[in-house]
Amino acid sequence: MDKRTNEEWVADLRAGGDRQALALEDLRAIILRGLPYAIAGRLNPNSPESEALTEEVVQETLMRVLQYLDTFEGRSQFTTWAHKIAVRAALTELRRVRWREVPLPEMEMNDEADTSYRELPDEQASPEEQLSRTEMMSRVNQIIMEELTEKQRKALMGIMEGFPLEEAAQRMGTNRNALYKMLHDARLRLKKRLEKEGLTPQEILAVFEQAGK
Amino acid sequence: MNIKQFILRIFGSKKQKTASVGMPASQSKKMQKMMAMLSNTREVELTCDEVFALLDQFTELAAQGEDVRKLMPLVQQHLDMCEDCREEYRVLESILNATA
Numbered sequence: 001m002d003k004r005t006n007e008e009w010v011a012d013l014r015a016g017g018d019r020q021a022l023a024l025e026d027l028r029a030i031i032l033r034g035l036p037y038a039i040a041g042r043l044n045p046n047s048p049e050s051e052a053l054t055e056e057v058v059q060e061t062l063m064r065v066l067q068y069l070d071t072f073e074g075r076s077q078f079t080t081w082a083h084k085i086a087v088r089a090a091l092t093e094l095r096r097v098r099w100r101e102v103p104l105p106e107m108e109m110n111d112e113a114d115t116s117y118r119e120l121p122d123e124q125a126s127p128e129e130q131l132s133r134t135e136m137m138s139r140v141n142q143i144i145m146e147e148l149t150e151k152q153r154k155a156l157m158g159i160m161e162g163f164p165l166e167e168a169a170q171r172m173g174t175n176r177n178a179l180y181k182m183l184h185d186a187r188l189r190l191k192k193r194l195e196k197e198g199l200t201p202q203e204i205l206a207v208f209e210q211a212g213k
Numbered sequence: 214m215n216i217k218q219f220i221l222r223i224f225g226s227k228k229q230k231t232a233s234v235g236m237p238a239s240q241s242k243k244m245q246k247m248m249a250m251l252s253n254t255r256e257v258e259l260t261c262d263e264v265f266a267l268l269d270q271f272t273e274l275a276a277q278g279e280d281v282r283k284l285m286p287l288v289q290q291h292l293d294m295c296e297d298c299r300e301e302y303r304v305l306e307s308i309l310n311a312t313a
Contacts, residue, residue: 034308076269080309084269087304091297137244160243165261165297177262180295187254194251201252208244 009078013069024062027082031058034083038090042098053093061086092166099167105157136207143193152186155179253293264291264298272302276309 004012004023012023035054036045043050064085072081144153151172158168169179194201271288275281282289292299
């Protein structure tokens, strides 16, 4: 039975005994219907890993639903709220699996890479364009080095490399929320410094968009 | 690490050169990505936790065809900035669309 009102869901889940057990069983079925949408394209849905992940996520979701039941404010359908918790749990685990072998980019460089820096501009751009882009990149990176902390640079580098925030945070010994705040502060600093230097992100963007034409 | 090394590290290496542009496409794309992020940066932004608290409501409104960009602009702005939250929103959206 999944046609309960929000109030009925909350009351049944708080009731304890058979009433609570039945509500949990119904909620489990609802979550199981939603999880394939989280797994699709990320894990073979017929694999043993997928089966194990589904069971783990369902258990975790039911536990969290009970734990955070008091925080449900009824601004959405109760089932949407429960799906939201399941989606977060599923994607967190899928990201962990997907990125577990990938180290967060380190900042140390070697000589070979350093050599390649001198080869960045290629012969197909005009000398003016090459100069403009190279100078702009150099200027932006000077600002990054001056304005951001080592941690902020590391986080920024991870995100630019496509790291999920959650995974980058875990490796940096923090959490996703705190890392977002740190990156927000970093973005604000860079934006303000660019403004001070008479540059806007849009102007810089225009220089680099020309490179793709 | 000096500035030159950092530039290279964050914007790519010679292995990623393209044939048609003045610098490697990966470098240019990363710079574009960063500038797009800066351009979209606001003084006040919601955090991932704050967005998570509103995501069920936001997704239902969007599924109902409401103009969520106007109704909940800070949530939309965060989703534009945060790949993790955006991914979670899209999955939740697909669940709601499929089970409506």
